[in-house]
Amino acid sequence: MTSFAQPQFSRIATNGITLHVAEAGPKDGPLLILLHGFPEFWYGWSHQIGPLADAGFHVIAPDQRGYNRSDKPKGVDAYRLDELAKDVIGLADHFGAERFFLAGHDWGSIVGWWAAQNFPNRVRRFVTLGAGHPAVWKAHITNDAEQRRKSGYVKMFSIPWLPEAIMRARNFKALADAVSATSRPGLVTDEDLARYREAWSQEGTLTATVNWYRAINRTPLKPPGSYRIHPPVLMVWGMKDIYGILPLAEESVMLCDKGKLLRFDGATHWVLSDEAEAVTQAMIDFFKA
Numbered sequence: 001m002t003s004f005a006q007p008q009f010s011r012i013a014t015n016g017i018t019l020h021v022a023e024a025g026p027k028d029g030p031l032l033i034l035l036h037g038f039p040e041f042w043y044g045w046s047h048q049i050g051p052l053a054d055a056g057f058h059v060i061a062p063d064q065r066g067y068n069r070s071d072k073p074k075g076v077d078a079y080r081l082d083e084l085a086k087d088v089i090g091l092a093d094h095f096g097a098e099r100f101f102l103a104g105h106d107w108g109s110i111v112g113w114w115a116a117q118n119f120p121n122r123v124r125r126f127v128t129l130g131a132g133h134p135a136v137w138k139a140h141i142t143n144d145a146e147q148r149r150k151s152g153y154v155k156m157f158s159i160p161w162l163p164e165a166i167m168r169a170r171n172f173k174a175l176a177d178a179v180s181a182t183s184r185p186g187l188v189t190d191e192d193l194a195r196y197r198e199a200w201s202q203e204g205t206l207t208a209t210v211n212w213y214r215a216i217n218r219t220p221l222k223p224p225g226s227y228r229i230h231p232p233v234l235m236v237w238g239m240k241d242i243y244g245i246l247p248l249a250e251e252s253v254m255l256c257d258k259g260k261l262l263r264f265d266g267a268t269h270w271v272l273s274d275e276a277e278a279v280t281q282a283m284i285d286f287f288k289a
Contacts, residue, residue, distance in 0.1 A: 007042075007049055007061070011069075014090025015083065020069035021091070022061040025053030030124075031097035032057040032287065033088060037106020037130070038209055039167070039175045041068035041199045043192075044105060047276035048283065055284045057101070060091060064108065066208030068199040079208070079215040081134065085115040089122060101287045103127040105272055106243075107212060110134050113229070113252070120230040127283050129236040130269050132248030133255055134216065135224040140248060147245050157213035164206040172200050183240065183266050183274040224251060232258040234286045236279060238267030260286075 007022035022042040025032075032052060036044040042061040053059045063070040065087055066079060077083075088111065092100045102123050104112030109131035116126040117133075131137065140147035141154065157163045167175050179196060180188045200206065233256040237249040253259035262282055267274040 007059075012062075012091060012094050014094060015086040017065055017071040017073060017087070019062040019065065019071070019087065019091070021063070022049065023059065024049050025057050025059045027058055029056045029058040030287075031092060031095055031100040032059050033091055033100055033102050034059065034061040035064060035088065035102070035104035035108025035111050036061070036067070037104070037108045038212065039178065039200065040106070040196070043195055043199070044272060047273055048280045051280045052283065055288075057287070058095070060095070062087075062091060063199075064111070066211065067205060068202055072204040072208040076211045076214045076218065079211040080219060081111065081114045081216065082118075084111045084212075085118055088112075088115045089119055092122060098122070099124045101125050101127075103129070103283060104131070105129040106131050106269070110137070110216075116231050116233065117227055117229050123231045125232045125234075125287055125289075126229075127234045127236065127286060128252070129271055129279070130238065130241060130244065132235075132244065132252035133224060133227065133229070135221040135227055136248055136251045136255070137244075138216070138221055139224055140245065144245065144247075147248070150243055150245065154213055154217065157210050158217050163210045167200070167206050167210075172197050175200060179270070181242070181268060182270045183238075183268050187273055224255065227255055229256040229259070232256075232286075232289075233260070234282065235259065235261045236271055236282065237261060237263050238269060238271040238274060239263055239265045240267060241269045241271075243269050 007024040011018050034045045041063045045061045066072050109128040113133045116123045141151045235249050253261045264275045
């Protein structure tokens with residue numbers, strides 16, 4: 001059996017910018033776009049890319065705008081949700097896919113919610129991991145003390161230059177500690193952290209990635225009940241997530257015409273690595289249903 005585990009890399013123009021993209025799997029397979037979160041890059045999906053490709057999907061995992069080797073447009077407005085979602089649609093257009101599967105983790109999940117909501121005729125099915133719909137998230141930050149505490153860093157990220165200085169300090173220690181906070185010590189290796197530090201070191205990356213937060217802090221969103229998600233959605237949630245409370249997942253699923261919540265009791269925010277095999281299989285089963 002042919003294995004497609006090793007991704008190939010290219011640069012793809014979309015929505016006025018160019019993204020660095022990891023690609024694996026049969027080119028005639030159904031397109032599956034994987035969107036990483038903060039402070040990751042395409043490598044956040046490293047446990048899933050090979051198995052998903054071997055399952056027959058044409059897997060595309062971009063460095064999203066501002067991250068790693070992708071373009072980093074200037075200014076906060078370049079990182080609004082509308083622009084981020086259009087990047088995804090542009091990738092699908094590049095590969096000639098009228099309809100495609102979509103999965104996102106953390107910020108990639110937020111972009112995925114926005115794409116599934118605003119382009120329901122393009123997104124076939126959506127898997128979201130570790131982040132609720134952005135309107136649900138912002139509503140809970142405003143109205144729920146526990147979520148406000150968990151998301152305290154979000155307000156701090158609106159301050160000029162300070163977040164970048166904190167992240168850069170001591171060889172990106174704050175970021176390294178964050179991505180290492182998995183359910184099993186040692187799951188993130190020194191080699192993994194070296195890859196992340198290389199990505200964080202790219203010129204302009206820290207400001208660009210923080211600009212995602214600055215942009216959503218400026219974005220007025222309607223009450224959550226104003227939104228409806230038509231494509232089928234699988235929400236994957238780690239019950240030990242230190243960044244979000246379970247109601248983010250539960251209330252987001254309620255916005256879906258066809259939504260399902262899959263909980264992992266022992267998993268953290270980094271459920272992609274904590275429960276790599278189970279998550280990957282759940283994705284394959286959901287996309288092939």
